[in-house]
Amino acid sequence: MKTRITDLFDIRYPIIQGGMHYVGYAELASAVSSAGGLGIITGLTQPTPEDLAREIARCREMTDKPFGVNLTFLPAFTAPPYPEYIRAIIEGGVKIVETAGRNPEQYMGQLKAAGIKVIHKCTSVRHALKAEKIGCDAVSVDGFECGGHPGEDDIPNMILLPRAAEELSVPFVASGGMADARSLVAALALGADGMNMGTRFIATKEAPVHENVKKALVEASELETRLIMRPLRNTERVLNNAAVERILEIERQKGGGVGIDDIRPLVAGTQNRKVLQEGEMDAGAWSCGMVAGLIHDIPTVKELIDRIVSEAQAIIRKRLEGMLAA
Numbered sequence: 001m002k003t004r005i006t007d008l009f010d011i012r013y014p015i016i017q018g019g020m021h022y023v024g025y026a027e028l029a030s031a032v033s034s035a036g037g038l039g040i041i042t043g044l045t046q047p048t049p050e051d052l053a054r055e056i057a058r059c060r061e062m063t064d065k066p067f068g069v070n071l072t073f074l075p076a077f078t079a080p081p082y083p084e085y086i087r088a089i090i091e092g093g094v095k096i097v098e099t100a101g102r103n104p105e106q107y108m109g110q111l112k113a114a115g116i117k118v119i120h121k122c123t124s125v126r127h128a129l130k131a132e133k134i135g136c137d138a139v140s141v142d143g144f145e146c147g148g149h150p151g152e153d154d155i156p157n158m159i160l161l162p163r164a165a166e167e168l169s170v171p172f173v174a175s176g177g178m179a180d181a182r183s184l185v186a187a188l189a190l191g192a193d194g195m196n197m198g199t200r201f202i203a204t205k206e207a208p209v210h211e212n213v214k215k216a217l218v219e220a221s222e223l224e225t226r227l228i229m230r231p232l233r234n235t236e237r238v239l240n241n242a243a244v245e246r247i248l249e250i251e252r253q254k255g256g257g258v259g260i261d262d263i264r265p266l267v268a269g270t271q272n273r274k275v276l277q278e279g280e281m282d283a284g285a286w287s288c289g290m291v292a293g294l295i296h297d298i299p300t301v302k303e304l305i306d307r308i309v310s311e312a313q314a315i316i317r318k319r320l321e322g323m324l325a326a
């Protein structure tokens with residue numbers, strides 16, 4: 001396939017695996033890149049910049065194809081040492097960075113001077129335009145359906161993507177709710193140049209997470225995600241479990257007065273890790289998209305990507321073309 005995204009990142013298919021905390025290790029990123037997509041290592045899952053340097057080296061041994069690193073700019077009191085993480089990325093020879101969270105403007109100079117292409121993930125047209133203005137090469141437009149942080153505007157991709165297409169000049173990919181060939185063709189039809197998937201890639205053989213997590217994704221329907229931290233304006237879409245019900249209960253009880261300290265033990269990274277890595281499915285909240293309802297199997301990454309590409313071709317050539325002929 002050929003789109004502005006395959007050209008920009010020198011990849012075979014316009015399919016990106018978004019950064020995922022405690023999921024985006026070298027095993028998954030290299031599998032996606034080797035299968036023709038763009039795999040992304042999650043920078044901050046690595047405890048230190050030195051660990052990230054080792055993870056990049058490990059990924060390079062596992063694939064000879066381009067891969068990227070995600071840098072999530074968090075609203076934290078003590079910020080991680082971002083310049084040092086960026087140095088690890090540059091010295092590791094990585095040429096693609098997915099930024100997310102806060103505006104990456106203050107780091108753009110360092111990234112661009114190293115010849116790195118930046119794709120910024122955001123949840124609104126105004127943030128996408130800002131990303132374009134500060135020099136991002138592409139944007140990942142994350143609709144309300146997405147796993148993780150959908151922002152506070154609640155605009156689903158059926159509206160958000162064509163709106164982005166109306167306003168943006170740089171290429172963009174559709175993110176949130178993308179699962180299969182139908183998603184890819186729809187994303188292209190709505191004006192995107194490809195798609196970014198998070199949740200779908202967790203239910204693959206190579207994803208280095210506990211089997212219980214993959215099983216939970218196959219079993220979950222589209223009705224089973226919940227939005228937590230709305231009162232904190234840090235909304236996160238997660239799969240429902242005992243911890244999430246407790247969080248929602250606390251939010252209901254405390255109303256507008258709820259603070260992060262009230263729910264911290266249930267949303268902490270340690271609990272997130274316990275779910276994803278140790279399979280303790282009620283240990284804490286973990287990001288998951290509505291797309292869980294479209295996940296019915298656990299293929300290899302290559303099987304998943306090959307299936308998406310071949311079925312997308314069939315949809316375009318047979319189903320859509322056929323409708324024109326009729």
Ligand SMILES: Cc1cc2nc3c(=O)[nH]c(=O)nc-3n(C[C@H](O)[C@H](O)[C@H](O)COP(=O)(O)O)c2cc1C
Pocket residue numbers: 017018019020021023042070071072099100101121142145146147148149175176177178196197198199200286287288289290291
């Ligand atoms: C378990 C999980 C962890 C995630 N962690 C991050 C993260 O650390 N940084 C980030 O930018 N996005 C993160 N995301 C968001 C994904 O990169 C992607 O934008 C999102 O999953 C797309 O929606 P989908 O799940 O419907 O495909 C995470 C998503 C999931 C499901």
